[in-house]
Amino acid sequence: MKKLIVTGASGFLGWNVCRAARDTWEVFGIYHTRPVTIANVKTLQADLADQKPLEIVFRDIRPDAVVHCAAYPDPNRCQTNPDASYRDNVQAAINVASLCAKESMQCVFTSTDLVFAGNNPPYDEESPVGPVNIYGQHKVAAERGMRKAYPDVTVCRMPLMFGDAPAPAKSIIQPLIAVIVDKRELKLFSDEYRTPVSGATAAKGLLLALERAPGLLHLGGRERISRYDIGLLVAKVLGRDASNIAAAVQKDSTMAAPRARDVSLSSEKAFDLGYDPKPLEEQMRELECVKEVK
Numbered sequence: 675m676k677k678l679i680v681t682g683a684s685g686f687l688g689w690n691v692c693r694a695a696r697d698t699w700e701v702f703g704i705y706h707t708r709p710v711t712i713a714n715v716k717t718l719q720a721d722l723a724d725q726k727p728l729e730i731v732f733r734d735i736r737p738d739a740v741v742h743c744a745a746y747p748d749p750n751r752c753q754t755n756p757d758a759s760y761r762d763n764v765q766a767a768i769n770v771a772s773l774c775a776k777e778s779m780q781c782v783f784t785s786t787d788l789v790f791a792g793n794n795p796p797y798d799e800e801s802p803v804g805p806v807n808i809y810g811q812h813k814v815a816a817e818r819g820m821r822k823a824y825p826d827v828t829v830c831r832m833p834l835m836f837g838d839a840p841a842p843a844k845s846i847i848q849p850l851i852a853v854i855v856d857k858r859e860l861k862l863f864s865d866e867y868r869t870p871v872s873g874a875t876a877a878k879g880l881l882l883a884l885e886r887a888p889g890l891l892h893l894g895g896r897e898r899i900s901r902y903d904i905g906l907l908v909a910k911v912l913g914r915d916a917s918n919i920a921a922a923v924q925k926d927s928t929m930a931a932p933r934a935r936d937v938s939l940s941s942e943k944a945f946d947l948g949y950d951p952k953p954l955e956e957q958m959r960e961l962e963c964v965k966e967v968k
Contacts (some may be wrong), residue, residue, distance in 0.1 A: 675700045678884075679737045682744030683717055684710035686839040687832070691741050691880055698881075702735050706744065708838045710840050722766035732773045735808060736946035739780035741880055742770045743872035746960050749788065749931035752809040759812050768823050775824035782884050783820055785831045787815065787868065787894065791936025795867070796898070799890045799943060807931040828882055833894040833939055837873035838902075845873060848960070850908045851967055857918050864902040867936040869894035872957040879949045884949055886963045894939030895951045904954075911958045912967055930956035 678695055682688030683703025689712065692703045696714045703710065703717040710717055720731045722744055745763055748754060752759035767783060775779035790797045791804035805811045820827045836847040853860045871879075871894065879893040899907075902921045909916035924933055941949065951957070958964055 676738040677702065679704060679732075680870070681722060681740070681742045683712065684708040684840060684843060685743065685745075685747075686837070686843045686845050686873055687742035687835065687876060689840045689843065690837065690877040691743055694877035695741075695881055699739075701733075702737065704731070704744070706916065707954045708842070712720075712840075722769055723761045725769050725772075728769055729773060735952060739884055740770060740774055741784070741884060742767060742813045743784050745784070747809070749807050749809040749857070749933075750929055752812065753807055753931035756808050759808055760815075762915060763809070763812040764815045764819060766931060768819040771820035771823040771827050774827070778826070780828075780884055780887060781820075781824060781826070782828045782830055782880055782887075783816070783879065783898060785829050786810065786818050787831055787833050787892075787937040787939050788934060788936060789814050789817070789831065790937045792937050795936040795938040796869070796940040797892070797937065798940040799892055806934050809931065810934075826887070828883050829890050830883050831890075831892045831939065832876055834868035834870040835873050835876050836870060836958070846904070847908060847961070848963060850905055851912065851963060854905075854909050854912060854914050854916075854918070855967060857915070860905060860919045860923040862900075862902040862905045863924055863927075864900050865923045865935060866901050866933060867898050867938050869896070869898055869938045869941070870904065870954065871895040871951050872961065874960070875957055877953045879944060882944070882949055888947065891944050891947075892939040892941040893944055893949060894941040894961060895954065896941075897954050898938045899954065907955060908958065909965055911955060919954070
């Protein structure tokens with residue numbers, strides 16, 4: 675069985691990729707500061723931004739492929755901690771690409787829809803980038819730096835994601851569930867649009883990209899939806915009252931990181947390869963974190 679390294683194994687997306695890959699790969703999940711246990715996955719600690727120890731990890735495992743999911747993903751934290759963001763989002767990514775280049779191994783990198791400005795959606799693989807915050811800028815720098823280090827890297831731009839996650843990691847859906855169940859007031863943007871998918875769906879797309887390695891791929895869902903309508907959909911799936919969910923607009927909120935209005939992805943290229951996200955409601959109903967509440 676071929677060996678696969680998945681970085682960010684204790685985070686939301688990396689954990690989902692480890693679980694999706696373990697039936698067909700010998701999976702090695704790398705975490706940085708939070709140990710994680712995943713059935714049928716070997717996990718180990720490494721600081722991806724530290725090149726020398728990372729070289730030892732690659733030498734010992736001798737992987738056939740890498741899916742690089744690890745990131746410093748919170749745009750607001752990146753905006754206020756740009757040095758930490760650069761270290762974890764750019765330098766670590768370039769280190770991974772450089773090690774993959776030495777052995778000409780498959781490498782998939784998880785970028786983001788936030789590389790776009792949000793003014794001219796939907797965005798396909800040919801659309802020009804124009805990030806409005808540091809997180810998006812650093813993901814663009816990572817894309818370019820990885821390709822410079824290893825031109826055969828496959829870049830997958832990921833949409834907003836939701837789904838099951840290992841504690842204490844979480845996605846957007848866990849806080850929504852908690853607020854809806856507790857019937858607390860919840861304001862969500864009605865003028866911010868994305869093309870979301872579940873973590874399990876995203877993981878399938880990444881493994882498909884790993885097999886086909888098309889260079890640049892968008893892995894968005896089929897539905898363009900606002901955060902407000904995501905909240906209403908979660909309430910519907912839970913069978914709970916949605917009267918505590920109110921619509922808000924971006925201009926009335928102040929956050930450290932500027933927010934793009936609409937970074938909906940056009941993912942037709944991936945759909946043609948066999949990537950096939952189910953309807954959002956169906957993806958949500960399949961989640962353990964939803965089933966536990968219902």
